Amino acid sequence: MPLDIPLKKFHVANGAKMVPFAGFNMPINYKQGIINEHKNVRKHSGIFDVSHMGQVLIETNYLHINNLERYIPLKLNNLRKNKSNYTFLLNENGGVVDDLIVSLIDINSKSFLYIVYNASRKNEDEKIFFKCAPKAEILHEKNCLFAIQGPESIEVLNNIIDLPSEMNFLDIEVLKYKKNSVIVSRSGYTGEDGFEISISTKHAEVFVKDLLENKNTMLCGLGSRDSLRLEAGLSLYGHELNENITPIEAGLSWALDKDRLNDSSLNGNKILSDQLHNKPLNKKIGLVSVNRSMLRDGMILFDTNKNNIGKITSGCFSPNLNKSIAIGYVNSNFNIENEIFCEIRNKMELVKKTSLPFVKKNYKKNGSKNE
Amino acid sequence: MGVKMSEKKYTKDHEWVSIDNDIATIGISNHAQESLGDIVFIELPSVGKSANAKDEICVVESVKAASDIYAPIDGEIVEVNNNLEGDAAIINQDAENTGWIFKMKVSNPSQYDELMTEDEYKNFLEQ
Numbered sequence: 404m405p406l407d408i409p410l411k412k413f414h415v416a417n418g419a420k421m422v423p424f425a426g427f428n429m430p431i432n433y434k435q436g437i438i439n440e441h442k443n444v445r446k447h448s449g450i451f452d453v454s455h456m457g458q459v460l461i462e463t464n465y466l467h468i469n470n471l472e473r474y475i476p477l478k479l480n481n482l483r484k485n486k487s488n489y490t491f492l493l494n495e496n497g498g499v500v501d502d503l504i505v506s507l508i509d510i511n512s513k514s515f516l517y518i519v520y521n522a523s524r525k526n527e528d529e530k531i532f533f534k535c536a537p538k539a540e541i542l543h544e545k546n547c548l549f550a551i552q553g554p555e556s557i558e559v560l561n562n563i564i565d566l567p568s569e570m571n572f573l574d575i576e577v578l579k580y581k582k583n584s585v586i587v588s589r590s591g592y593t594g595e596d597g598f599e600i601s602i603s604t605k606h607a608e609v610f611v612k613d614l615l616e617n618k619n620t621m622l623c624g625l626g627s628r629d630s631l632r633l634e635a636g637l638s639l640y641g642h643e644l645n646e647n648i649t650p651i652e653a654g655l656s657w658a659l660d661k662d663r664l665n666d667s668s669l670n671g672n673k674i675l676s677d678q679l680h681n682k683p684l685n686k687k688i689g690l691v692s693v694n695r696s697m698l699r700d701g702m703i704l705f706d707t708n709k710n711n712i713g714k715i716t717s718g719c720f721s722p723n724l725n726k727s728i729a730i731g732y733v734n735s736n737f738n739i740e741n742e743i744f745c746e747i748r749n750k751m752e753l754v755k756k757t758s759l760p761f762v763k764k765n766y767k768k769n770g771s772k773n774e
Numbered sequence: 775m776g777v778k779m780s781e782k783k784y785t786k787d788h789e790w791v792s793i794d795n796d797i798a799t800i801g802i803s804n805h806a807q808e809s810l811g812d813i814v815f816i817e818l819p820s821v822g823k824s825a826n827a828k829d830e831i832c833v834v835e836s837v838k839a840a841s842d843i844y845a846p847i848d849g850e851i852v853e854v855n856n857n858l859e860g861d862a863a864i865i866n867q868d869a870e871n872t873g874w875i876f877k878m879k880v881s882n883p884s885q886y887d888e889l890m891t892e893d894e895y896k897n898f899l900e901q
Contacts (some may be wrong), residue, residue: 420811431838432811434875436811436812436837437811437812437837437838438812438814438837527815594783626811626837628836672875688836695814695815696815696817697835697840699839699840704797719837720812720814720835720837722814727814727815748817749832757842
């Protein structure tokens, strides 16, 4: 049986359609539907309950950091305070156990790594966290996690939480909401400016109701979260990422600390270092449909001679482009300038290769909150 | 009196059928469009194609997934709703009326009698 998130009743009362996802009953959309939710985030803002995701706090001491650096391809000693980093847990072959956000924050004058990870990977990740830090504190047992995304999210959030005057993309702060500590990061997974807020379950419903006082925001489900992240060209675990794909094959080498690839204490360092200097087997590409049919996860890609050259890992309807878009992998030896066909219901349909992202990212960098 | 339209009937696959003489008009039920969510594309069948009941006739793509539409009865496709080509969302707005999908010339009218009435379909949905 899938688990319930703490505010399940609230979501259902607000018209959520619940579906099982990663072991949880989650809102996929509300009454207005996925396309309207998607457009509202691009134009105004939207609120996502992502309390299914994993959140852990690990005290930063030498032993914990040393242990975690076997799995995480960053210099954890050099992390900047109040900064979030997109990174991975790696297996022995350099494959991705999970993709994560690791942040360095102080709580009650103590320094912690605050890690947010995928719901579908809780078992695998927590095995590693507890091995590295037996006293790791599983924060999602008492905190909900919300994302408010879209160009107006700063106004919506600033009305109820006093945000610092300088807060850029991937900055993270411990702030107060009605005298209660909340962890607020300027981040998200939609390609828009926005924030993620970790808040005690006790205060979560009042918090969301406070956000909804803004008449231009709305509750949004996982359906629009998926089409938003896909338009932004962002990878999703279980689709673009899995234990058999390295961050380099996934086109995410920017997220690796290159010095760590020479460090034999990092899982898969030789494989990764080799891939960085030579060509990996597969290449990630963006695709758009030429006619109206939908590109979906698992569809096979072919060249003009009907040779299998790869497959689609995520596909959806793009409300912004008004056609289907997809991310997939093709064999690196395939000449990307050639025509690509996708097999859709036993028919070969021409698809067009395009650069990622499909929709330009709109992150807040080097600006004040009032800009 | 205008043309005599039959009572609307439903299949377990959530299609609706109404018959005027020997021509059946077919679409998906309002319940079906609600559970599919935003419909963005429909692959309409070819006119002239013959089908038996339960054959896959065409595909409706929503934001979430592709769903097959089946022939509710035996017959030949005689007309398709071309308005849906450019705007499949008509099905979301008016599934059981202007959102009709195709028409069939019925070859076995007794199959229609076996389909569920509106009340029977409502009970079926509640099960």
